[in-house]
Amino acid sequence: MWRVLGWLSIGLSVVLVAASLTAYGFWRRLDGQIARENVDGRLGDDRPEKLNNSLNILLMGSDSRAGENSRYGEESGQRSDTTILLHISPGGESAIGISFPRDSMVQMPSCEKKNGAVIPAQFGMINAAFSNGGPACTWKTIESLTRVHIDHYVEVDFSGFKRVVDALDGVEICVPHRIDDPKAELHLKKGRQTVQGEQALGYVRTRYVLNDGSDLERIKRQQAFMASVVKKATDRGMLTDPGRTYGFLSAVAKSIKVDDRLTLPTMQKIAGSLRGMSAGKVRFVTVPVQAYPQDKNRVQFSRALAAPLFQAVREDNKLPEPAPTPVPAQNANQAPPVPPAQVRVGVFNGTHTPGLAQRTADQLTERRFKVVKVGTTKKPYPRTQILYGVGAEAQAARLAIAIPGHPPRPWKSAKPGYVYLVIGKDGAALRGQNTMVPTVAGEIRADRDVCART
Template sequence: MGLTVVLVGVTLGGYAYYRYLDSGIDRQPFNVGASRPPETGALNVLLVGSDSRAGDNKKYGPKSQHLGERTDTIMLLHISPNRDNATMISFPRDSMVPIPECTGRNGQVVPAGLRQINSAFNDGGIECTAKTLESLTNIKINHFVKVDFTGFKGIVDALGGIEICLPKPVNDPKAKLVLSAGKHVVKGEQALGYVRTRYALGDGSDLGRIQRQQVFLTQVMKKVTDGGLLTNPGKLNAFLHAATQSVTVDEGLTLERMLEIANSVRGMTAKELKGITVPVEPYPPDKNRVQFAQPAARDFFENVRNDVEVTKSPTPGKSTAPAVKREQVRLQVLNASGEEGRAVQVADALAAQGFVVTQVGNAAPADVTTIRYAKKDAKDGPAYGDAVAARLSKEKRTPIEGKVKALVSQPYTLKSPPAQMPKGPIIQLVIGKDWPGVRVLSAIPDSLKDKVVDTSTNPCL
């Protein structure tokens, strides 16, 4: 994700440099099978952290050097079709799940069965892991990225380190982490130790470690997108080299594909990246294992397939609701994009979210989408316009005083008209050529909303 965002900042004039970077990326075939979930327009990337002890990773367990590799970290990065938000979905390594029949690393068939989820990678590699996740979620995985211990350190070092916060002193010989309580900027071994430590922090569970990993990755994303990386040639070059040399990806994740992704997500910032763990519960036969909690997990996967937002629950005592509710806003939708029928499409989407759409029509061509209110509504218009702005994708737009003249307009018929029409100002949405799309409403179960991790999450876990 960080690599593709950064690539868009490098000019196409550096074609030879592109190719040089591309030559350093290790790629592998990725054949999950013929029976796959359908495409939805979303981008889903399987991220795995390998515990391989091969090569430079030998020092993390020389006795395990020839015992294969497992996935201590399994995440699915889901980027919405509008490319306006990204969700990191973590799958606890201790989850007991039905693993489908796979082809093993030795070419032999590994029979289907109920096993720990990280065994899929050890038995059948990345393709078996992807096949397992697709069977569990019915979400199609488009690409994969694998990073090992050494690669992880290289990327963090290239970023100049990441700030963490420890609620207490930590001395964990297994994770090679010794640090005092409080904030630290960690690199190399310390960064790796922080994301690996399990028993020295929290309740000692894998779930606690996952949450810390998600917080860490939101900080990585913040540094990549907001930390001035694109404006510092030296740091940019170091990051690109470290990223390309530290990962293994599928053959379909070509340089051209990365650039395509980079351009599609260029308006996204760290604020749009959220982490959440699949809901789990204790596994009755073994207290050291977990299983997916139903129906919460099934409902969650359905929400992701339908591309709803993952939103945090409100902080107790603080209201995050907009000052003006959608049901209070009367809305006129005008199409200035030049694309036929767009006004009705947008009106339908906003009406479904509760806005009281009164008219649809066309306006003179415009490059930029705007939200407008009448000059006479200068007092209340901005607040009502903000309610509309909050439902548009990409960067939030500031309502503008002064409406434009409709070339043609007609009444819009609501499928579920309100019992009483609201009395506030009528807001005008003028759809320009840069139309960003309408954000989908959140339908994440209430039981999960307090488990969302984003840039506002307290890092002292």
């Protein structure tokens, strides 16, 4: 069955990458390639209240065998075996994709089909909502389960998935052992490699030749694939090449179907709010589930763990930026802090946490600091330090405002005019950084190494 999660990267990457396109003509051409549907009248009146300026997009993968998808066999009806709620925090601070396992047993509300027929409320597998009433029914079901207000939806099928992966010139994956799966048309060598088209589709579809064959294991693998897509779509080489960027977005536009409220001005507004988004701020999680007692092949939500996650998403408000706290002067003649753009800083990881320096450097760059070096220290550091060279007192003071709790101090070996951030075991949290949505066990970050174990 169709359980491809790779399409999430389509909806996510389009808004992440689109920020680099500012020409209205480009936008118009892209907009004309997108299919749209009106679902407002079928969402019902009992919808959750919109509590903040976050953005919630429902992403669905269709298993339709119509048209280009007929080569993948015959299936009765049409289902969405992939359902993900993409939550973007206010101001584009971070993004999280929440997967809903297709085998989850849930209570679904009554739904109206396009022809006006009403499907009564029922208890069953969550993917049945799509066959009951299309995207509108899945939308209504997820809102009723989470009480999170959804703003838009994006749907894609097999062929659309392949077009997007090919427009990226393939996506990097890491395979634990050689794979030969004729049913999924999948033949892969062991280790790190790049897949395109049919091989990419086969990789995210296959089930029994990798891991334990469970749907939850496949979701984890597919989330790693999505993370790799986001990482490549936000790569600087991709973003600085107008031809590649437009080709990628054109492939996305031809491959998706959205609600008619996701208009051209709305897409431009979303893109503008996400200009500072980096792969390190994108993560993927699965709704916490537990065994369903009546059927060992099904699961149900773990209310104790899922409820706090849904609440955090509902109430994810951007934290206000506190007033800058004056940094104690090293001497009476110390100059006041300068603008971040005038701070040349090297960021070094003094811990055993992979990627920590790069993630922090990305965050500083987004706040307009000039990061000149990213590296790793030869030995671990118990505490974070802000060090500076001759003439960089004011620059160090500015960095200390952004990363409070670490008073700067001079360093004789520092290059004149430069500041050095050495991240120790106590971390380097930026002031005002959004931390509302909690960490979820097994989550995957988009900036991870593709071969890293989760």
